[in-house]
Amino acid sequence: xxxxxxxxxxxxxxxxxxxxxxxxxxxxxxxxxxxxxxxxxxxxxxxxxxxxxxxxxxxxxxxxxxxxxxxxxxxxxxxxxxxxxxxxxxxxxxxxxxxxxxxxxxxxxxxxxxxxxxxxxxxxxxxxxxxxxxxxxxxxxxxxxxxxxxxxxxxxxxxxxxxxxxxxxxxxxxxxxxxxxxxxxxxxxxxxxxxxxxxxxxxxxxxxxxxxxxxxxxxxxxxxxxxxxxxxxxxxxxxxxxxxxxxxxxxxxxxxxxxxxxxxxxxxxxxxxxxxxxxxxxxxxxx
Amino acid sequence: xxxxxxxxxxxxxxxxxxxxxxxxxxxxxxxxxxxxxxxxxxxxxxxxxxxxxxxxxxxxxxxxxxxxxxxxxxxxxxxxxxxxxxxxxxxxxxxxxxxxxxxxxxxxxxxxxxxxxxxxxxxxxxxxxxxxxxxxxxxxxxxxxxxxxxxxxxxxxxxxxxxxxxxxxxxxxxxxxxxxxxxxxxxxxxxxxxxxxxxxxxxxxxxxxxxxxxxxxxxxxxxxxxxxxxxxxxxxxxxxxxxxxxxxxxxxxxxxxxxxxxxxxxxxxxxxxxxxxxxxxxxxxxxxxxxxxxxxxxxxxxxxxxxxxxxxxxxxxxxxxxxxxxxxxxxxxxxxxxxxxxxxxxxxxxxxxxxxxxxxxxxxxxxxxxxxxxxxxxxxxxxxxxxxxxxxxxxxxxxxxxxxxxxxxxxxxxxxxxxxxxxxxxxxxxxxxxxxxxxxxxxxxxxxxxx
Amino acid sequence: xxxxxxxxxxxxxxxxxxxxxxxxxxxxxxxxxxxxxxxxxxxxxxxxxxxxxxxxxxxxxxxxxxxxxxxxxxxxxxxxxxxxxxxxxxxxxxxxxxxxxxxxxxxxxxxxxxxxxxxxxxxxxxxxxxxxxxxxxxxxxxxxxxxxxxxxxxxxxxxxxxxxxxxxxxxx
Numbered sequence: 001x002x003x004x005x006x007x008x009x010x011x012x013x014x015x016x017x018x019x020x021x022x023x024x025x026x027x028x029x030x031x032x033x034x035x036x037x038x039x040x041x042x043x044x045x046x047x048x049x050x051x052x053x054x055x056x057x058x059x060x061x062x063x064x065x066x067x068x069x070x071x072x073x074x075x076x077x078x079x080x081x082x083x084x085x086x087x088x089x090x091x092x093x094x095x096x097x098x099x100x101x102x103x104x105x106x107x108x109x110x111x112x113x114x115x116x117x118x119x120x121x122x123x124x125x126x127x128x129x130x131x132x133x134x135x136x137x138x139x140x141x142x143x144x145x146x147x148x149x150x151x152x153x154x155x156x157x158x159x160x161x162x163x164x165x166x167x168x169x170x171x172x173x174x175x176x177x178x179x180x181x182x183x184x185x186x187x188x189x190x191x192x193x194x195x196x197x198x199x200x201x202x203x204x205x206x207x208x209x210x211x212x213x214x215x216x217x218x219x220x221x222x223x224x225x226x227x228x229x230x231x232x233x234x235x236x237x238x239x240x241x242x243x244x245x246x247x248x249x250x251x252x253x254x255x256x257x258x259x260x261x262x263x264x265x266x267x268x269x270x271x272x273x274x275x276x277x278x279x280x281x282x283x284x285x286x287x
Numbered sequence: 288x289x290x291x292x293x294x295x296x297x298x299x300x301x302x303x304x305x306x307x308x309x310x311x312x313x314x315x316x317x318x319x320x321x322x323x324x325x326x327x328x329x330x331x332x333x334x335x336x337x338x339x340x341x342x343x344x345x346x347x348x349x350x351x352x353x354x355x356x357x358x359x360x361x362x363x364x365x366x367x368x369x370x371x372x373x374x375x376x377x378x379x380x381x382x383x384x385x386x387x388x389x390x391x392x393x394x395x396x397x398x399x400x401x402x403x404x405x406x407x408x409x410x411x412x413x414x415x416x417x418x419x420x421x422x423x424x425x426x427x428x429x430x431x432x433x434x435x436x437x438x439x440x441x442x443x444x445x446x447x448x449x450x451x452x453x454x455x456x457x458x459x460x461x462x463x464x465x466x467x468x469x470x471x472x473x474x475x476x477x478x479x480x481x482x483x484x485x486x487x488x489x490x491x492x493x494x495x496x497x498x499x500x501x502x503x504x505x506x507x508x509x510x511x512x513x514x515x516x517x518x519x520x521x522x523x524x525x526x527x528x529x530x531x532x533x534x535x536x537x538x539x540x541x542x543x544x545x546x547x548x549x550x551x552x553x554x555x556x557x558x559x560x561x562x563x564x565x566x567x568x569x570x571x572x573x574x575x576x577x578x579x580x581x582x583x584x585x586x587x588x589x590x591x592x593x594x595x596x597x598x599x600x601x602x603x604x605x606x607x608x609x610x611x612x613x614x615x616x617x618x619x620x621x622x623x624x625x626x627x628x629x630x631x632x633x634x635x636x637x638x639x640x641x642x643x644x645x646x647x648x649x650x651x652x653x654x655x656x657x658x659x660x661x662x663x664x665x666x667x668x669x670x671x672x673x674x675x676x677x678x679x680x681x682x683x684x685x686x687x688x689x690x691x692x693x694x695x696x697x698x699x700x701x702x703x704x705x706x707x708x709x710x711x712x713x714x715x716x717x718x719x720x721x722x723x724x725x726x727x728x729x730x731x732x733x734x735x736x737x738x
Numbered sequence: 739x740x741x742x743x744x745x746x747x748x749x750x751x752x753x754x755x756x757x758x759x760x761x762x763x764x765x766x767x768x769x770x771x772x773x774x775x776x777x778x779x780x781x782x783x784x785x786x787x788x789x790x791x792x793x794x795x796x797x798x799x800x801x802x803x804x805x806x807x808x809x810x811x812x813x814x815x816x817x818x819x820x821x822x823x824x825x826x827x828x829x830x831x832x833x834x835x836x837x838x839x840x841x842x843x844x845x846x847x848x849x850x851x852x853x854x855x856x857x858x859x860x861x862x863x864x865x866x867x868x869x870x871x872x873x874x875x876x877x878x879x880x881x882x883x884x885x886x887x888x889x890x891x892x893x894x895x896x897x898x899x900x901x902x903x904x905x906x907x908x909x910x
Contacts, residue, residue: 319838321835322835322838322840322841324843325835325840325843326824326827326835327824327843328840328842328843328846329827329831329834329835329840329843329846329850330778330818330819330821330822330823330824330827330831331776331777331778331779331817331818331819331821331846331847332778332819332824333843334777335777335780335844337777337781338771338777340772340775491878492876492878493842493844493878494780494782494788494790494842494844494845494876494877494878495780495782495842495844496782542842542843543842544780544782544842544843544844545841545842545844545878545879546842547878573781575784576782576783576784576785
């Protein structure tokens with residue numbers, strides 16, 4: 001058996017109470033299950049009780065709230081990639097969602113799961129870094145709101161206490177004239193983990209980049225921002241030369257390693273490729 | 288060694304290929320016919336080995352070696368046998384017959400006895416009432432290993448004093464091919480190119496991982512069902528390992544979910560047969576993808592140095608090559624794959640003078656065996672590279688250069704075998720030429736990807 | 739906590755109500771294959787890479803090897819056994835046969851389920867959209883082309899049969 005008991009939560013308070021009501025037992029929440037069930041099956045993780053949070057209404061759906069886009073943690077990638085709110089306001093997330101696994105995985109996997117699994121190659125997270133999103137977590141007594149850059153503390157290490165759940169993601173709707181883009185290099189188009197990826201938001205004003213965020217995936221223990229690339233971009237008009245310089249700057253901030261998917265040197269090279277593609281697309285969409 | 292004489296070359300074009308019969312004379316040749324088994328497959332009704340089920344069926348599981356090269360000091364199965372639901376935990380000591388099998392040479396152990404030679408070699412097997420009990424039992428088996436120095440490339444394996452994977456030494460087989468006079472051939476060459484080519488290992492990854500199902504019928508006959516490429520050879524090897532007369536073993540071929548050469552070898556058949564024989568119950572053993580990748584055969588990695596010469600007229604004069612094929616821990620079909628590579632190293636071209644040597648070498652890597660192409664496509668990497676480079680250096684069109692040198696009826700292959708028919712390379716190249724002309728295309732030697 | 743972890747699986751499978759007491763704590767794939775003996779759903783990798791175990795859960799394609807079985811309680815599951823029978827093939831199945839898209843057959847059930855999911859959402863897909871639609875399914879025999887052409891042919895036939903573009907699966 002992969003687990004001994006499966007409980008389905010109908011509400012958020014019920015989910016929180018189920019999570020903390022089994023003394024001494026290993027209790028894990030499950031939404032899409034695409035990471036968790038695999039890890040249980042391969043005995044990488046163990047669990048006594050699974051608490052199904054996939055139908056908890058408070059954790060689902062996408063909405064606008066006071067100029068902020070709110071995405072429930074148990075929202076699937078299929079839902080994100082088809083959401084008009086996301087397509088209009090945070091295209092980078094829709095673009096990334098279409099690159100995760102393949103159709104079946106997108107139908108199952110959730111944004112909260114990707115954040116909680118905290119892989120440095122997670123495809124949805126660079127977009128959240130670029131959008132300067134916050135993670136809202138809730139526990140039995142209180143909610144906390146944490147910038148995603150602080151939520152991910154290190155390699156697969158997150159700021160989540162026992163009994164807490166990732167509730168939702170929030171970020172300010174990007175200003176008028178903003179374009180966003182995600183670019184992923186992997187060994188095949190689908191069902192592949194990123195060798196390197198990049199997510200970019202740029203805001204154009206009078207033909208000049210007023211604001212820019214550049215996030216890189218699979219080049220450090222966590223997703224990172226590239227301050228060097230951002231400072232190259234800000235204040236300049238988009239041009240091929242600028243994209244090249246931003247790419248070069250991003251390479252300085254990347255700290256990739258050698259692994260089964262590629263060497264550190266190849267990854268450094270790819271940082272430039274992914275950054276320039278993503279910056280170019282973002283600028284085109286901003287214009 | 289050659290049967291080719293000098294005059295034969297002039298006779299080459301006088302032998303004509305037989306004319307091709309009209310398609311509509313045949314029932315199926317040239318026609319689109321429905322596969323007999325495709326309706327059950329497309330409706331999910333086809334029965335593969337892992338789909339079999341019988342009342343009282345047990346679930347089998349294999350413990351694989353975690354060491355590349357090590358002596359087995361002891362195996363303690365007591366904790367595993369005590370897991371509730373476990374009906375059998377077997378090691379090499381429980382094999383009634385010979386603990387040896389192999390598709391070509393019986394150099395492989397059914398279950399490792401005193402030594403393991405690769406990570407993934409079966410060491411013990413379990414049968415239990417459900418798969419979870421079988422998994423738990425596997426995790427409870429204690430194997431004490433004494434690691435030995437290991438070799439992971441043919442070059443390391445051939446060094447003086449290298450650890451011996453097998454007592455007889457690390458060279459499984461040396462193939463020599465000699466034709467004509469290689470020195471004279473290179474003397475006649477106006478241009479010679481020499482390169483080293485390396486090809487990597489590859490997993491067949493049939494979508495169906497290896498599986499076996501075994502049960503004993505009312506007459507006491509051991510039935511083994513599996514998706515296998517060669518039921519009769521499996522039957523013989525099962526009988527030897529279980530010390531049974533052949534007429535007590537029946538092997539039936541289930542629908543096979545892809546083999547590509549790998550299911551030519553015995554895969555799960557002997558192990559599942561042992562479990563059924565010892566427990567008297569039906570047993571199903573299905574490898575996970577991970578287990579299949581670790582324990583089953585793969586495509587040979589190869590390392591080739593090759594020299595090829597051509598004269599000013601654009602005719603090949605000589606080819607000389609040395610091949611090192613990594614055959615892994617056991618022979619499988621590694622003798623024949625690497626032998627075939629030596630024969631085909633020149634490709635579908637005529638060389639009056641040809642010399643090749645291939646070495647199939649044991650290492651502590653996983654086993655490498657038969658895989659679609661059987662050594663010929665590793666050879667293609669090098670002969671096509673050589674031909675392209677020669678054409679470029681001679682300033683010739685690469686198709687024209689190939690047409691001047693390709694095998695035709697009346698010419699001889701590397702082994703001296705005279706081609707009579709079935710060498711359609713010239714026709715193929717000519718049709719390619721026509722196609723390029725018709726479509727206004729040309730071939731570049733190092734084409735860049737472009738729109 | 740019940741050590742045997744017996745649970746009641748109540749759901750709809752291929753249009754029929756199912757209610758049975760079985761061991762919990764397993765994957766939907768195990769429930770379908772071992773308890774219901776619906777072995778048309780295949781396990782090729784067990785880790786969500788190959789798509790051989792694709793089924794529809796409440797009308798969406800999912801991987802049965804990554805779905806906890808209890809997730810399906812109260813849901814409607816469609817497997818290859820519910821798509822068409824040898825004497826009454828679904829147009830996708832017939833077109834795969836027609837185009838020669840079936841070889842060893844191990845990926846075929848998953849391919850059919852992904853194709854159905856695609857055509858449900860997009861009755862008139864381009865070749866690129868077909869490729870994307872089956873990108874979660876691996877085939878080692880065919881080289882994919884014949885499968886892609888089969889799905890394209892099926893889409894054309896389904897479109898012709900239902901000009902409004904409202905294609906419905908044979909079950910549900």
